[in-house]
Amino acid sequence: MSNTISIRKGLNIRLVGEAKKEIKDISVSSTVGISPLDFHGLTPKMVVKEGDVVKVGDVLFFDKKEASIKFVSTVSGTVKSIVRGDKRRIINVLISTDGKQTAKKFDVSKASDFTAEDIKSLLLESGFWSTIKQRPLDVIANPNNQAKGFFVSSFDSSPLAPDYEYVLGDDLENLQKGFDALSKLTGDKVHLSSKPNSIFAKIKGVKHHSFDGLHPAGNVGTQMHHIDPVNKGEFVWSMNIQEVAAFGRLLSEGTVQATRKVALTGSELKNPQYVNVVKGTEMSAMLDKAVEGSNVRYISGNVLTGDQKHLTDFLGHYHNQVTVIPEGNEYKFFLTTGWLGHGFDKFSNSRLFPTFLLPKSKKFTLDTNTNGEERAFVVSGELERVFPFDILPVQLTKAAITQDIDGMENLGIYEVAPEDFALCEYVCTTKINIQEKIRQGLDLIASECM
Amino acid sequence: MEPHFIKGGKYEKWNPLFETLATFAFTPKLVTTKGTHIRDGVDLKRTMFTVVIALIPCLLFGIYNTGHWEYAVAEGNRDIPYFAEMGAKFLTGLTIVLPVVVVSYGVGLTIEFIFGMLRGHALHEGFLVSGMLIPLTMPADVPLWMVAIATAFAVIIGKEIFGGTGMNVVNIALTARAFLFFAYPTSMSGDKVWMSGLSEKMSTNTADLDGFSGATALGDLASFMSDKATVAGETVQSSMALQNFSTEYGVWESFIGMIPGSIGETSTLACLIGGLLLVLTGVGSLRIILSFFAGGFIMGLLLNMIGGNAYLDLAAHHHLVIGGFAFGAVFMATDPVTASQTAFGKIIYGFLGGFLAIMIRVLNPAYPEGVFLAILFMNIMAPIIDHYIIQANINRRLKRLKTA
Numbered sequence: 001m002s003n004t005i006s007i008r009k010g011l012n013i014r015l016v017g018e019a020k021k022e023i024k025d026i027s028v029s030s031t032v033g034i035s036p037l038d039f040h041g042l043t044p045k046m047v048v049k050e051g052d053v054v055k056v057g058d059v060l061f062f063d064k065k066e067a068s069i070k071f072v073s074t075v076s077g078t079v080k081s082i083v084r085g086d087k088r089r090i091i092n093v094l095i096s097t098d099g100k101q102t103a104k105k106f107d108v109s110k111a112s113d114f115t116a117e118d119i120k121s122l123l124l125e126s127g128f129w130s131t132i133k134q135r136p137l138d139v140i141a142n143p144n145n146q147a148k149g150f151f152v153s154s155f156d157s158s159p160l161a162p163d164y165e166y167v168l169g170d171d172l173e174n175l176q177k178g179f180d181a182l183s184k185l186t187g188d189k190v191h192l193s194s195k196p197n198s199i200f201a202k203i204k205g206v207k208h209h210s211f212d213g214l215h216p217a218g219n220v221g222t223q224m225h226h227i228d229p230v231n232k233g234e235f236v237w238s239m240n241i242q243e244v245a246a247f248g249r250l251l252s253e254g255t256v257q258a259t260r261k262v263a264l265t266g267s268e269l270k271n272p273q274y275v276n277v278v279k280g281t282e283m284s285a286m287l288d289k290a291v292e293g294s295n296v297r298y299i300s301g302n303v304l305t306g307d308q309k310h311l312t313d314f315l316g317h318y319h320n321q322v323t324v325i326p327e328g329n330e331y332k333f334f335l336t337t338g339w340l341g342h343g344f345d346k347f348s349n350s351r352l353f354p355t356f357l358l359p360k361s362k363k364f365t366l367d368t369n370t371n372g373e374e375r376a377f378v379v380s381g382e383l384e385r386v387f388p389f390d391i392l393p394v395q396l397t398k399a400a401i402t403q404d405i406d407g408m409e410n411l412g413i414y415e416v417a418p419e420d421f422a423l424c425e426y427v428c429t430t431k432i433n434i435q436e437k438i439r440q441g442l443d444l445i446a447s448e449c450m
Numbered sequence: 451m452e453p454h455f456i457k458g459g460k461y462e463k464w465n466p467l468f469e470t471l472a473t474f475a476f477t478p479k480l481v482t483t484k485g486t487h488i489r490d491g492v493d494l495k496r497t498m499f500t501v502v503i504a505l506i507p508c509l510l511f512g513i514y515n516t517g518h519w520e521y522a523v524a525e526g527n528r529d530i531p532y533f534a535e536m537g538a539k540f541l542t543g544l545t546i547v548l549p550v551v552v553v554s555y556g557v558g559l560t561i562e563f564i565f566g567m568l569r570g571h572a573l574h575e576g577f578l579v580s581g582m583l584i585p586l587t588m589p590a591d592v593p594l595w596m597v598a599i600a601t602a603f604a605v606i607i608g609k610e611i612f613g614g615t616g617m618n619v620v621n622i623a624l625t626a627r628a629f630l631f632f633a634y635p636t637s638m639s640g641d642k643v644w645m646s647g648l649s650e651k652m653s654t655n656t657a658d659l660d661g662f663s664g665a666t667a668l669g670d671l672a673s674f675m676s677d678k679a680t681v682a683g684e685t686v687q688s689s690m691a692l693q694n695f696s697t698e699y700g701v702w703e704s705f706i707g708m709i710p711g712s713i714g715e716t717s718t719l720a721c722l723i724g725g726l727l728l729v730l731t732g733v734g735s736l737r738i739i740l741s742f743f744a745g746g747f748i749m750g751l752l753l754n755m756i757g758g759n760a761y762l763d764l765a766a767h768h769h770l771v772i773g774g775f776a777f778g779a780v781f782m783a784t785d786p787v788t789a790s791q792t793a794f795g796k797i798i799y800g801f802l803g804g805f806l807a808i809m810i811r812v813l814n815p816a817y818p819e820g821v822f823l824a825i826l827f828m829n830i831m832a833p834i835i836d837h838y839i840i841q842a843n844i845n846r847r848l849k850r851l852k853t854a
Binding site: 343347353 | 473474475476477478479480481482483484485486487488489490491492493494495496497499500572574575576613614615616617730731732733735786787789791792793796840843844846847850851
């Protein structure tokens, strides 16, 4: 194992509502939804129509631009409806479940002899390819490219994130199988980054790296930057570790395993804990009677990068976490809880608030109020304190806002994903939606330079 | 009440005014929509308000100091005890300084509101600080109409034509000061403006007031470069000049601020108290403040090494406590909008700022005070410094690409 890389520029946002290490099974909701919107930039081409009968692992739609990338059902049942937006864009594919979870069989009898091509086609056919993301652009990897590295992070350092050692501790065999396949796929270029003394150090056939320190130490983007940064013209891929284990299970059992361990977290939950749940499950099936109060925000994912959902929406494709926090849609008197208040209730990276005086064990209940209005960039040096890249975050953000393609290329847009800027967005005095600006910049690069 | 002011309401045009007052009293109920669902508590209101609080020591001391010199002029004696009749001096100072503050805020905020209404946004907080900085850089005897014109010039030409708070190229308060300095030099420099009531009294009765011409330390120092060195109005031999100067403007008196000068600049101590608050809260950059002082000190040492006349021989540390040096370092150079924005750039920017300030002060006979010119110059240079820092970052990335 190489030396531990310690991330000092960052921030651990200490929130109330960490998931207890108890697991509960959630039965499949009567309807599940697979949304093409979870995959940025995807134009879906439907394979099924309303009324079709599907099994777990059956293809629902594929990528119109790259037809080999397929998206599969996570349940067995019938296609209930294909929800479209005002301009006929496909918003969601709803499936009525039959509760049996009968699954499509894939031929894995010769799994140990699979070549790289066999593994790639199995990933594509089984829908697992959709969980592989590439940089640059932070979209689903293009299977026609060769990746210079495949990065997996074995821990999530974002607020209230699930502990993968707990989630995958009893599934190391399948995880090993998944990693073996990925090694074969990429020609031994798999990098696994873990915390020091992690149980994942037992995994063989990968290059181990050790990270500790502040969030975003667990973000795969941070790890890529410190291990082998992306240059223009290169591609790197990454995958969530729980998906690696699920793919390993497909290799041993021959069926797509769509159940994931998801952490239910946040200050508004009565009993934050882990649940076994099928991907695409309705939010209400997980959160029924579990939430205190009604003026809350449901988030699929974590508070920094997750998607806002209603109870009738569905768990996002890339999410292993659900967070429920209070909404902040109320006026705050300036001297008590507003902008000039004592501030002991706020969590701030700035020393304008007393957060830095409080003990590290103190946890906070934060709401969705922006705590101020949008302004121009005035304060400098603020984003740099939470951005552990050799990249100038303000300058890159400004290049993205001004659609300066040359500027973005020079300043390192190829290395970053919006999630890398999540902490910048959190701490920024301007209240600008920096992740959105970076995403728009990446979209421009995608259309002009790729 | 709100429905009247939102779009389509009865007083839609006045919404910026309503919004400004409403968001001052209450943090609005805006919630996050995209990206992170939670946000840091910090906002520009709190940031700017902290700077205003940091300026209060300078303001209070400036009021007292102005009152003191008004008293000294009235009695015709430069050497009246400093810490006596404090309440009365403070009240006198208040009657002189408060109108300047009121005019600065009144004119500036009015213009900001007009631009806000034209652009349909509420008041942005930047002027809360500029409005306090402008009076503190003025001589006590400045006519109020000049303050009004200078503030209007600074806000419109210095800031609003660039797009408002956060978009300006040069520091707003220094723009106001530079405007007056070049447009009305007789009111902003020379020997009669620094003590309230002095010029009026001198026009009627010059005899009593020998000790008052050349009224600031810098004015006296400038005279050392000419044939006729004066200290506190009395001609001295150049060999004795420095000694006389040190008696009149000792390091400690200057550090505490018991000397005439612009309203808020005289007390290095008050500036450092404010600077401490800025650095502790992270609003002001310690890099800039320290490198600014270091730059000034090193230039002072260089001048000492050259030597040759009384001004060049003035001790380097003495330079740091007279004139507007400390005020400029703490409150002007650290303005994040006009300073360098990269970490290493801030060190270069501060160092060169301090270096140039002393250079202009000593070596340019036309301008007794170099601090505001040096900072304005560095404001212009800051993007160039940043350009090279950014280019170095880009080159690192290109190099990686080539070696990969």
